[in-house]
Amino acid sequence: MAEIPNTPDTTQAAPPPEAKPALPELLRVKVHRVRHEAEDIKGIEFVSETGAPLPxxxxxxxxDVVVILPGKLRARRSYSLASPPGEQPFVYHIAVKYEDEGTGGSIFLHESIRLGYVVEITPPKNFFELREAEHSILIAGGVGIAPILAMCYELDAASKSFEVHYTGRTKERMGFRTQIDGFKDKAKMYVGRNPANGGIDLPAILRTVRPNTHVYVCGPHSMLEEVHALAHQFGWPDGTVHSEAFTKPEPRPGDGPVEVVVKSTGQTIQVAAKVSILDALLSAGVKTDYDCKVGTCGTCSVQVLEGTPDHRDNVLLDAERAANRMCTCVSRSQTPRLLLDL
Ligand code: FES
Structure with missing residues (x-):
């Protein structure tokens, strides 16, 4: 059976070891199926290598899948599970979009993975769980359909009320269309984001605030930001809109350096414009928790004692922001200096 080569694991290197959270033990899984899901999107199914049940x-x-980058460096890339939860034996089905301008993880998975290969993955983690609700509104853009499809399966299996809205740049780029079609009148598919041309109409979906309803969105950052902004505008209660992303939000024009002061040690750290506050803290040896590094898990959130954050995360509640907490992995500062309670 083929196996990807063993090379140095960059995920074990920087930042400093004492600041790194414990890495979960890796699982070895076998590639059970590889298929074309849509233009530039490959579906890969993993099963247990040994037959022992997967978590x-x-x-x-x-x-997180261990991938081999140019230079034979090992790294981890996160992918949502699209498989029906709870169906034994577990198959971990991921959808990988080919990113020719990425760092090489998706290229490796598109070009090097073959049936029967054994790869290493982390056990599943979940920052995007369904909440108890009378109704769920699911919104997906492009490859963001993967976790949303799993949500459809889970809600459908539990006979819970939901609706799913799915859009992509073209029909050819939209994977899992057949599966989404299977949810019949609960499912609506669109092409694009312009309602005038048959694209998804996010204001129409979110305009009416429904009681005991939660909204879930996965897709490009621009879509996540639009959904959060509309939900705020239409008065959705704090904590009812949830989103998932695996990439950082794009830097904004005018993003500049920030001076960060660590209360416990008195360190003053100059954070360059293109470096996250979290990475600057870790490089300076400051002990601080983190996980996703893209503003969706909340693990890195800290109390700001002086200064005003410029929030870029998709996880903190309005009440937490009002209390001056911030996610250091993605957020910046509106003031030249931040004093952090670390
Ligand atoms: S590490 Fe997950 S939100 Fe910052």
């Missing part, structure tokens, strides 16, 4: 997961979960 259970809930809708919204993701795994």
């Amino acid at each position: 259970e997961f809930k809708a919204g979960a993701h795994i």
Whole structure:
């Protein structure tokens, strides 16, 4: 059986070891199926290498897959699970979009993975779980359909009320269309984001605030930001809109350096414009928790004692922002200096 080569694991290197959270033990899984899901999107299914059961997961979960980057460096890339949760034996089905301008993880998975290969993954983690609700509104853009499809399976299996809205740049770029079609009148598919041309109409979907309803969105950052902004505008209650992303938000024009002061040690750290506050803290040896590094898990959130954050995360509640907490992995500062309670 083929196996990807063993090379140095960059995920074990920087940042400093004492600041790094414990890495979960890796699981070895076998590539069970590889298929074309859509233009530039490959579906890969993993099963247990040994036949021993894989860990259970809930809708919204993701795994990190160990990939080989140029230079034979090992790294981890996160992918949501699209498989039906709770169906034994577990198959971990991911959808990988070919990113020719990425760092090489998706290229490796598109070009090097073959049936029967053994790869290493982390056990499923979930920052995007379904909440108890009378109704769920699911919104997906492009490859963001993967966790949303798992949510459809989970809600459908539990006979819970939901609706799913799915859009992509073209029909050819939209994977899992047949599966989404299977949810019949609960499912609506669109092409694009312009309602005048048959694209998804996010204001129409979110305009009416429904009681005991939660909204879930996965897709490009621009879509996540639009959904959060509309939900705020239309008065959705704090904590009812949830989103998932695996990339950082794009830098904004005018993003500049920030001076960060660590209360416990008195260190003053100059954070360059293109470096995250979290990475600057870790490089300076500051002990601080983190996980996703893209503003969706909340693990890195800290109390700001002086200064005003410029929030870029998709996880903190309005009440937490009002209390001056911030996610250091993605957020910047509106003031030249931040004093952090670390
Ligand atoms: S590490 Fe997950 S939100 Fe910052």
